[in-house]
Amino acid sequence: MEVLPAIIEDAFPEMEKKLKLIAPLVDWVQVDVCDGEFVTRTTWTRVEDLASAPEDLHIDLHCMAHDPLAYVRRAVKIPQVKRITFHYEATAGHIMVIQAIKDAGRDAGIALNPGTAIGAAASLLPSLDAVLVMGVNPGWGGQALLPDTPARVTALKTMSRGVPVQVGVDGGIHLATGSAQACVDAGADYLVVGSDIFKSEDPAMTIRQLRGLTPQNPKP
Template structure:
């Protein structure tokens, strides 16, 4: 899968599900190469979102897009195969739900997709250091997971920088992803801190014009490299 970093990953959690395909295509036409799918089970987080059938619909709407699946669910190992079959190109699980995290990461990798690990705002990075060499992606949650439309937690900037430092020192290759409260006002600062995959939900899908908003966010990301 070809994409240039940093990359915007619109989260369809905030999309209009009566126009899901159209919303996704608006994003890809504007240059978004990733589509982010937030899966919530009502147990690990206090909300229920959608399952593999919606991921499959997203892939069908934009077969050329990189479908990024974020499992905010308990017992994620039980569902990895279902999301791979639905079209996931990457699957991210939470440290907080995986007592055997190394095994879970290897389980995802055996299907030939990228394997990511996510941590909540109150979880220290040291908890996942033992598996950072195996992860393809590390997601630092910049809000408490469960609902869209929350405000970015400023302490996330230091966490992004710490993940970048560890990667550089150890020679690891994981991508650094941020999810929650990313918008036009802070996206450049988030990228400059070291984030390479920036998830944006409400900022994209609640805009007056989705295509224009994706273009605006992408332009700010491009300028962050200067």
């Protein structure tokens, strides 16, 4: 199971510490940006700072912002940013944003909020590399997984059969509650995990446990 630690911080020094902590443990990390408009929280947004991240770390920049294209234009200048994930609800110009990401040689992902129908992104699937199912309302870490999330993952996996798109889950992913296992059983290709990793006394062990999850009760 692919595991992406999720980093969301108000200032870059704290983010930089986490990037350096996690870099030896994973290939990919998700860095969250919140503009204070699309979601109520305002975080660090100076994506140019990511140029100082470890060179071999692959960053998925998760843009929780009303103007994702503005972040795309800046982020594609950073070699470590390999994928940019923006929210379906943030813009009507989905194809324009996807094309800008692809033209820069990066992978394109789209995130779906809990209130957005899974089918809303159906026509975009052939153009995407990843779809991120939000398991919580975006903007704040530490929330519990919304109960219908695994079913949404399964529906998306069914819808995307034959299309080479990865399905991830972000928010509410915890080992102790069983929500991580439920998302694996639902067919998720990767898990985005914040508090379970960064509040752990042994982040490396937590990542190993998450990676070791395999479907126990797979959905048809």
